[in-house]
Every structure is written in C-alpha cells, then in structure tokens.
Amino acid sequence: MAGFTFGGLFDRDMNFNEDGRLEVENVAEAAAEKTQIIKDENDIGGGSTTIYTVPAGKVLYITSAWLSCVLEGNNKTGGGSIGLDNNNQDLLKSILDTTANTDFEHSEMTVGFGIPVKVEAADNVEVISFTDGDAYAGFTGWLEDA
Numbered sequence: 001m002a003g004f005t006f007g008g009l010f011d012r013d014m015n016f017n018e019d020g021r022l023e024v025e026n027v028a029e030a031a032a033e034k035t036q037i038i039k040d041e042n043d044i045g046g047g048s049t050t051i052y053t054v055p056a057g058k059v060l061y062i063t064s065a066w067l068s069c070v071l072e073g074n075n076k077t078g079g080g081s082i083g084l085d086n087n088n089q090d091l092l093k094s095i096l097d098t099t100a101n102t103d104f105e106h107s108e109m110t111v112g113f114g115i116p117v118k119v120e121a122a123d124n125v126e127v128i129s130f131t132d133g134d135a136y137a138g139f140t141g142w143l144e145d146a
Contacts, residue, residue, distance in 0.1 A: 040066075040138025043080065043129040051082070051125045051138065061116035062091070062125070062141040070134045071096040071105040079107070080135025086123040096133060121146060 037060060043049040054060045071078040081093040096105040119125065127137040 034142040034144055036140070037143050038138070038140045039125070040136065041127050042134065042136040043127045044134045046129055046131040046133070048085075048126045048128045050085075051127055053124050054119050054121050054143070056121050057146050058121055058143050059146045060119040060123075060125075060141055060143050062113060062119060062139045063116050064110065064112040064141075065091045065139040066108070066110040066137060067092040067094055067127075068108045068136045069094045069096055069106065069129075071098055071132060072103060073132060074098055074100050074103050076132045078130045078133025080127065080129040080133050080137065082125065082127050082135075082137035082139065084117075084119060084123055085126050086120070091117065091139070092137070094135075095130075116141060
C-alpha cells in the first residue's frame, strides 16, 4: 500500500502492511529528536507573566494547556487566561464573578489539542490575571528546529 508522511511528533514515513496495519519505523528515534517542554507560571492581581519564549530558529508545538483561576472578595470580577502574545490569541480563558453573598470563586480547566498549536520563534506564551484575580497556567509540548 502507499506510504505517507505524518506530521508532528513522529514525523516519519509510514506504510501499511498487507493486513492494512500501519507500520512506523524508528518511533523511538523520532521521539528522541524532539525536545519536550513542560512549563508553568502564575500571575497575581492583574498583569501578565511570560511562561516561555520560543528560542530563535525553533518552533514550539503546544499539545495541552491548563489554567486555574481564583477570585476572592465580594462583588468582584476576575479570572485569567493563558495565551500567545504575538496575536493576543487565548488558548484558555476564565471569567469569574462574586456577589455580595459569595467571597470566593475558583475554576480549573485543561485542554488537549488534537492538532498542536504552532508557536513561532520569539513568540511568548503568557499567563494573564485579570484585575482582582489570580491565575496559574502551564502547557506541554515539544520544541524542534524551524
């Protein structure tokens, strides 16, 4: 059967055998060529913090991201996001509200991207906390040559 190239972590030629099963050669070697990245950071009370800057000559592929936000105090709105600063693209975003009767709100979310998010060299992945909110965020992915 005809072969094809599968982009991503295992960027290798693949072929189907006579039974129609996919054959992948050198999977361990392919994985070893990539640099795994796992980063996290927090930001408190309105602002942004860079989690990671993609080095020159490299491309980052984000496979998953997580975000945890806390809001304390009555009658407040807050939250946070994790995103890319090159085009203000949010990967995850949370908006929290408290009322006169509540003084604490919390949210947690995690997402895996079926198609990894491509981040170019010199771009930043940031965690942003909105006014009165605290945010903790991170991501996993891999780094490879551009």
